[in-house]
Amino acid sequence: MITNEIRFDCQQCGDSGPLVVVPHIDGTPLTELIDSYEIAARMQPAGDAYGGLIPEFFRFGPMQDHFLGLSTGAMGPKTPVLGCECGEWGCWPLMARITATGALVTWDAFEQPHRRTRDYAAFGPFQFDRRPYDDALYALSAVIGSAAGGTGA
Template sequence: MTSNEIWFDCRHRGDGGPLVIVPHVDGTPLTALVDAYENAAGMRPAGDAYGGLIPEFFRFGPMQDHFLGVSTGAMGPKTPVLGCECGEWGCWPLMARITATADLVTWDAFEQPHRKTRDYVAFGPFQFDRHHYDDALQALSAVIDSAADDTSA
């Protein structure tokens, strides 16, 4: 089985606003992948509904733990991988089950918790080589740490 590639785009929202994290799968933003899926499935509302996660707006814990599915205790068994385009993850999240083994990290069982009837069975699963996934998380943490250093200076 071939694995998907992942990297985390992390940039300031607007002009110097908070950091926004958008996962990219195989070079495409997850926001675009889910928009295309929902539009093709005839789901409404759909399109431009999702945005990245903004750690400053919610205490996700370390992003390395979050994107390994570790920091989800208060959120249930699934992890928000996207939030609402408004910036609040709880408003319109895309949730996924994140399973990590020594060799793979899998994102599957996607859901939109505010629309329980939506069927995401054909969306994903995405499987990432664990070594490459850890490298992407390390790069994300470096960007977050650098941004924190910039704001505390």
């Protein structure tokens, strides 16, 4: 079975803004992957609609839990993997079902909850080997933890 590679890019928004988390799948930002998909499918609006998640702004819980699909209690059965380009995840989120087993983590059943008629059946699924996925989550948590410690948050 061929699996995808993931890393979580964590960049500061502006000079002293909050950290923004964007998943990269096989080296490409998820924001670019979904933009290309929506544009090719002639969805409107499409292109530059999504941005990363800003953990500081929302109570996702630990990012390790969030990206394992464990922080979805208040959000329904799916997990926001991207937010709106404005920084508000609830404004224009990309949601996915995240299923974790001992060997794999799968992202599938993508949806844009504000446009329920959109068909994302051909987007994904993305499957990740569990150990490298956990390593990517650990690296993300280290960055978020060091940033929070450095800002006094």
